[in-house]
Amino acid sequence: MSAVVVRGQADFKAMDAADPLAPVVKQFAVGEPGVLYFDANSIGAMPLAAQDALVRLGDEWRRLRRRGWSDSDWLDAPQRLGRKLAPVIGAEPGSVLVCDSTSINLHKMLLAALSLRPDRRTVLVEDGAFPTDNYVAENAVANVRRVAGPEGIARALNEDVAVLFLTHTDYRTAYRHDLAALTRLAHERGALTLWDLSHSAGAVETALAAGNADFAVGCGYKYLCGGPGSPAWLYVAPRHQDKVRPAIAGWMGHADPMAFDAAYRPAPGVQRHLAGTPPVSGNLLMEAALDLWTDIDPARAFAKHSALGDRLIELVESIGGSGLALASPRESARRGGFVAFRHADAKQHAAALERAGVIASYRKPDILRFGLSPLYHRFEDIWELGQRLGRVQ
Ligand SMILES: *Cc1c(COP(=O)(O)O)cnc(C)c1O
Numbered sequence: 504m505s506a507v508v509v510r511g512q513a514d515f516k517a518m519d520a521a522d523p524l525a526p527v528v529k530q531f532a533v534g535e536p537g538v539l540y541f542d543a544n545s546i547g548a549m550p551l552a553a554q555d556a557l558v559r560l561g562d563e564w565r566r567l568r569r570r571g572w573s574d575s576d577w578l579d580a581p582q583r584l585g586r587k588l589a590p591v592i593g594a595e596p597g598s599v600l601v602c603d604s605t606s607i608n609l610h611k612m613l614l615a616a617l618s619l620r621p622d623r624r625t626v627l628v629e630d631g632a633f634p635t636d637n638y639v640a641e642n643a644v645a646n647v648r649r650v651a652g653p654e655g656i657a658r659a660l661n662e663d664v665a666v667l668f669l670t671h672t673d674y675r676t677a678y679r680h681d682l683a684a685l686t687r688l689a690h691e692r693g694a695l696t697l698w699d700l701s702h703s704a705g706a707v708e709t710a711l712a713a714g715n716a717d718f719a720v721g722c723g724y725k726y727l728c729g730g731p732g733s734p735a736w737l738y739v740a741p742r743h744q745d746k747v748r749p750a751i752a753g754w755m756g757h758a759d760p761m762a763f764d765a766a767y768r769p770a771p772g773v774q775r776h777l778a779g780t781p782p783v784s785g786n787l788l789m790e791a792a793l794d795l796w797t798d799i800d801p802a803r804a805f806a807k808h809s810a811l812g813d814r815l816i817e818l819v820e821s822i823g824g825s826g827l828a829l830a831s832p833r834e835s836a837r838r839g840g841f842v843a844f845r846h847a848d849a850k851q852h853a854a855a856l857e858r859a860g861v862i863a864s865y866r867k868p869d870i871l872r873f874g875l876s877p878l879y880h881r882f883e884d885i886w887e888l889g890q891r892l893g894r895v896q
Pocket residue numbers: 604605606607633635636670674699700701702722735
């Protein structure tokens with residue numbers, strides 16, 4: 504597809520006609536008429552099935568009350584949703600839980616990882632990572648070192664580093680780290696890795712198992728479309744699962760929660776990282792979104808995502824005087840979930856675009872981000888976005 508010279512709307516229509524994910528677009532509720540939604544990505548669009556799930560929950564709560572925990576499988580949602588998410592993020596079965604928030608899971612996974620490296624003290628993080636990541640690390644651990652870029656990471660990975668804790672996709676530029684290469688380097692130096700995949704999961708390949716990652720966390724409400732404040736997820740590589748000490752020894756992570764033992768015994772596997780009672784309504788919305796993936800080959804979704812980004816870059820660069828300069832890597836394998844451009848008046852420009860029916864997101868000082876979903880965006884949406892970007896200058 505990259506050899507095609509893009510000329511006009513007809514080409515974009517043809518891309519939609521050839522898109523194996525075109526039927527999935529129809530499984531999303533239509534937003535405000537005339538508005539192009541490219542937020543990156545505080546909340547993904549709503550799957551139609553989410554509304555049905557809420558109605559069903561109301562009915563189950565009303566009728567079943569206590570029996571809902573078992574009859575409606577409310578209680579084992581964290582594991583069940585984890586099984587559904589695993590293929591989307593390239594994780595082994597039984598290695599993922601859907602639970603808590605991203606920030607909480609980052610704290611939990613960082614302490615769990617540190618429990619496997621008791622002789623080392625340092626946690627390496629990246630300067631300019633998403634703020635919550637570095638706040639969590641610096642609050643939990645005395646020895647946090649901030650470094651910059653793959654070279655800085657390589658230089659700083661010494662024999663005192665216990666955990667290399669990285670945001671996979673940079674939240675301003677969408678620069679995507681090479682997860683497998685950095686994990687290999689960390690392992691060579693005796694360190695473990697913790698990856699924050701919030702701006703990657705559901706949009707681009709994350710290949711946790713193939714990349715030999717140790718721990719990972721991500722949010723559910725961005726590209727995974729799990730809804731407002733949806734639960735996040737966590738990943739623990741199978742080889743570590745029965746060795747790690749959970750950061751929170753909650754009763755839902757006990758080997759036998761319903762035995763009400765006086766003493767804590769961790770559950771086998773990833774389940775020990777469950778803290779308390781799961782948020783049933785949030786899980787139901789998240790499940791409606793994860794069920795969209797049942798018939799989707801993740802590789803095809805990721806290929807569509809990279810094509811959407813490539814087409815957007817071509818269009819923007821074909822507009823004379825748009826004022827937008829690519830801030831993301833041109834190579835799609837190095838980009839995460841969105842495409843970012845620099846603009847001298849990015850904040851005002853985002854507001855002007857919004858008045859023209861384009862939702863993008865601004866990040867200081869000069870970044871405009873366009874979030875791309877392989878599930879609910881059409882190529883024609885990209886074409887229309889290009890038209891409006893040309894008009895609003
Ligand atoms: C969105 C995002 C978060 C959000 O954390 P919450 O606890 O869900 O608010 C964390 N990390 C990254 C990299 C993000 O993009």
